[in-house]
Amino acid sequence: MVKDRDMAQGDEVISAQRQQLSTTPIAPGAPTIASQQPTSANDPDALRALRERYQALVLATGQITWIARGEGSVVEADEGRDWRLYTGQSGDASHAEGWQEAIHPDDRARVAAAWALAGATRSAYEIEYRVRRFDGEYRWLLARGVPTLEADGSAREWVGTATDITERKAIEDALRANEEQLADELADMRELQRISGQLIREGNLDALYAQLVEAAIAVMRSDAGSMQMLDPERNALRLLAWRGFVPEAAAHWEWVSVASGTSCGAALNCGARVIVPDVAVDGAVSDARDLACYLLCGVVSVQSTPLISRDGRLVGMISTHWRTRHELTERNLRMFDVLARQAADLIERAQVEEALRASERRKDEFLGIASHELRTPLTSLAANVQMARRMVRPSTPSTPSTPSTVGSGTARATDPASGEDELYLPPAALSRLRRLLDSSDRQIGRLTRLVADLLDVSRIQSGMLVMRVAPCDLRDVVTEAVEAQRVVWPDRHIILESPGPPQLALAADADRIGQVVTNYLVNALKYSAADQPVVARARRESGQARVEVCDRGPGLTSEQRERVFDTFYRAPDVEQRSGKGAGLGLGLHISKTIVERHGGAVGVESEPGAGCVFWFTLPLAEDVGDAPPVGG
Numbered sequence: 144m145v146k147d148r149d150m151a152q153g154d155e156v157i158s159a160q161r162q163q164l165s166t167t168p169i170a171p172g173a174p175t176i177a178s179q180q181p182t183s184a185n186d187p188d189a190l191r192a193l194r195e196r197y198q199a200l201v202l203a204t205g206q207i208t209w210i211a212r213g214e215g216s217v218v219e220a221d222e223g224r225d226w227r228l229y230t231g232q233s234g235d236a237s238h239a240e241g242w243q244e245a246i247h248p249d250d251r252a253r254v255a256a257a258w259a260l261a262g263a264t265r266s267a268y269e270i271e272y273r274v275r276r277f278d279g280e281y282r283w284l285l286a287r288g289v290p291t292l293e294a295d296g297s298a299r300e301w302v303g304t305a306t307d308i309t310e311r312k313a314i315e316d317a318l319r320a321n322e323e324q325l326a327d328e329l330a331d332m333r334e335l336q337r338i339s340g341q342l343i344r345e346g347n348l349d350a351l352y353a354q355l356v357e358a359a360i361a362v363m364r365s366d367a368g369s370m371q372m373l374d375p376e377r378n379a380l381r382l383l384a385w386r387g388f389v390p391e392a393a394a395h396w397e398w399v400s401v402a403s404g405t406s407c408g409a410a411l412n413c414g415a416r417v418i419v420p421d422v423a424v425d426g427a428v429s430d431a432r433d434l435a436c437y438l439l440c441g442v443v444s445v446q447s448t449p450l451i452s453r454d455g456r457l458v459g460m461i462s463t464h465w466r467t468r469h470e471l472t473e474r475n476l477r478m479f480d481v482l483a484r485q486a487a488d489l490i491e492r493a494q495v496e497e498a499l500r501a502s503e504r505r506k507d508e509f510l511g512i513a514s515h516e517l518r519t520p521l522t523s524l525a526a527n528v529q530m531a532r533r534m535v536r537p538s539t540p541s542t543p544s545t546p547s548t549v550g551s552g553t554a555r556a557t558d559p560a561s562g563e564d565e566l567y568l569p570p571a572a573l574s575r576l577r578r579l580l581d582s583s584d585r586q587i588g589r590l591t592r593l594v595a596d597l598l599d600v601s602r603i604q605s606g607m608l609v610m611r612v613a614p615c616d617l618r619d620v621v622t623e624a625v626e627a628q629r630v631v632w633p634d635r636h637i638i639l640e641s642p643g644p645p646q647l648a649l650a651a652d653a654d655r656i657g658q659v660v661t662n663y664l665v666n667a668l669k670y671s672a673a674d675q676p677v678v679a680r681a682r683r684e685s686g687q688a689r690v691e692v693c694d695r696g697p698g699l700t701s702e703q704r705e706r707v708f709d710t711f712y713r714a715p716d717v718e719q720r721s722g723k724g725a726g727l728g729l730g731l732h733i734s735k736t737i738v739e740r741h742g743g744a745v746g747v748e749s750e751p752g753a754g755c756v757f758w759f760t761l762p763l764a765e766d767v768g769d770a771p772p773v774g775g
Contacts, residue, residue: 207305231277247273247281265290265298271308283312324474348493352384355461355486360386362478365463367440371399371407372459372490380407380460387464392436404430407447407460414457418446421468444469448479450487459490525587528580535568535576599733600710610652610740614764617647617656617688621681624660632668640680647681647688648764655737660690662730663757667694669719671754683763691758699749707747708735734759
């Protein structure tokens with residue numbers, strides 16, 4: 144029954160449309176079917192069948208059809224879906240050029256020009272425009288028309304269609320908007336990626352702060368922006384970078400507290416993003432001076448986002464400002480939060496680099512003071528040990544027994560030559576005392592070297608490490624250092640190899656270069672077994688002088704090799720196998736500085752379990768030329 148009713152309704156529609164044939168004038172873009180019938184056919188039944196078939200085709204295609212005679216200035220009646228049915232125009236209103244009244248005012252001139260051009264050139268007509276439908280809604284139509292020509296080339300008539308493409312246009316617009324949004328997001332992501340790369344490479348923090356503000360303005364499509372760092376002691380925000388403020392406002396907002404009437408002050412107070420759509424609304428900005436600064440800068444809308452560190456601390460604020468009322472989108476905020484994450488990382492890095500700079504300053508001050516302060520008591524201790532050695536004498540049968548006897552076999556007497564008291568001990572006691580004095584000498588010597596290293600590091604960091612350059616022979620320097628260590632380590636086998644020419648002439652501070660060789664030797668002796676030899680060699684290589692110290696110790700990993708010349712670095716899990724007393728991790732750093740100040744280079748070749756070859760190179764005297772004196 145439903146189907147029959149629908150079919151009946153369809154027949155009524157067709158019947159109504161048939162009744163409208165040859166009654167409505169139309170124009171290009173108007174919904175009509177050609178009223179011009181074939182004149183060559185004389186069979187009325189055939190003509191009727193042709194017309195009905197044509198009507199069915201029009202209804203099946205779902206398009207508005209139209210026809211216009213001649214050059215397009217004469218409009219014919221509708222034989223299909225009526226332009227009047229679509230637009231709601233009356234027959235009189237749609238006659239001649241009246242159909243154009245249904246076209247959107249912004250499109251009428253464009254449609255008229257296109258129609259005039261097609262008529263003048265007798266070419267195909269195609270255009271998209273908006274038409275007011277019977278319910279008042281403007282819909283997009285795609286109108287197409289082609290002329291049929293007489294033998295003389297004149298246009299007999301124009302036949303065309305008009306298709307409702309509103310949904311298609313909506314999809315196209317949505318796709319276009321989506322593409323534009325994706326393009327914007329891609330551009331923003333590239334900007335964020337660029338800034339991320341600079342955060343890693345760039346050392347100029349002020350430049351990075353300014354770039355982050357620029358990126359924030361770009362991402363939020365704002366007119367101004369600012370970035371602040373939190374000073375925890377003052378619980379206030381300090382302005383780091385800004386753009387779009389007048390100088391008076393920037394000066395006023397150099398420091399912002401929680402009591403401030405600004406959006407960033409409110410965000411600092413609550414620890415969350417604050418958005419002010421209109422600063423002029425009553426109560427939006429509580430402080431009159433802050434409101435005056437906003438108005439002076441032309442700011443209407445503003446938002447402030449807290450910068451949160453990886454461990455959850457609020458470390459700063461980043462804000463954007465608009466000169467018109469602005470509504471934030473989810474996309475803007477999503478991209479902005481990525482930028483805020485990077486800004487927080489940058490501020491956290493800046494703060495860490497500042498715990499570090501302050502720590503370095505304190506460390507340098509300590510090293511300088513400690514090394515100077517320790518030298519005096521060490522000098523006194525060394526002098527006292529030497530004095531004690533001179534005062535102690537072995538007791539003999541001829542030693543007078545006087546009331547100054549201290550104990551069994553021990554006596555004190557005054558040396559008539561020096562006027563100093565002397566202590567006479569039996570051989571066993573004297574031997575023990577000398578061992579103690581020797582041990583004290585060694586410990587004092589060790590402390591003296593440590594203090595000297597501390598003092599050298601302090602001089603290096605303050606730029607006061609001076610080299611006294613003079614002609615010298617590197618072979619002599621290496622030989623002297625090896626001989627000194629053979630005395631200190633009498634039970635160790637230290638091999639000295641010196642192939643090649645008899646001289647390696649340098650312009651260098653011989654004492655400092657000897658200090659480098661000594662540091663290399665001491666390290667090799669400490670970290671190799673007592674039964675393993677240490678080899679030192681000096682030779683000419685590639686136009687330079689090269690010194691190597693080789694051991695058969697535990698070796699170093701790649702990470703340890705990269706850091707072994709750093710200040711205070713001691714390779715973890717590397718056991719000291721000989722000698723007593725671990726160093727401070729300063730010797731190799733000092734050695735590197737000394738060699739580099741001479742225009743040379745240092746390095747180490749090693750693998751775990753295969754020992755180490757520590758080396759350094761120096762320019763030979765003939766390669767030095769007129770180089771300036773080496774100094775701090």
